[in-house]
Amino acid sequence: MSEKIQQLQLLQQNLQNVALQKQQIQNQLLELNSALNELGSTEKAYKIVGKIMFSASKEDLVKDLNEKKEVADVRLKNFSQQEETLQKNVEELQKEVMAELQQDKEVKQN
Numbered sequence: 001m002s003e004k005i006q007q008l009q010l011l012q013q014n015l016q017n018v019a020l021q022k023q024q025i026q027n028q029l030l031e032l033n034s035a036l037n038e039l040g041s042t043e044k045a046y047k048i049v050g051k052i053m054f055s056a057s058k059e060d061l062v063k064d065l066n067e068k069k070e071v072a073d074v075r076l077k078n079f080s081q082q083e084e085t086l087q088k089n090v091e092e093l094q095k096e097v098m099a100e101l102q103q104d105k106e107v108k109q110n
Contacts, residue, residue: 004093004097004100007093008090008093008094008097011086011089011090011093012090014086015083015086015087015090018079018083018086021079022076022079022083025072025075025076025079026076028068028072029069029072029073029076032065032068032072033069035065036062036065036066036069039058039061039062039065042058043058044058045057045058045061
């Protein structure tokens with residue numbers, strides 16, 4: 001029983017970690033979309049590397065941002081799938097633990 005509870009706690013921690021990583025990717029996608037929108041409405045483009053900002057080709061920046069967006073989309077999809085799988089596992093294990101607790105309670109009452 002305690003082994004299942006520990007396993008459940010571990011699954012819940014993993015689920016929280018995946019949800020956090022998924023949220024970070026979603027934020028990254030928002031930033032990328034915002035940058036792409038801004039690039040669409042400007043003539044000059046600049047890129048920051050480290051502490052240095054320099055003029056850059058608008059087309060190159062759009063290409064770079066779109067590539068980053070594609071990678072982020074794939075990562076988001078993967079995290080969503082992991083989150084869904086972990087959520088199902090957590091729910092199944094919770095049911096098992098609750099059923100065992102109910103059985104223990106009934107045995108003690110008899």
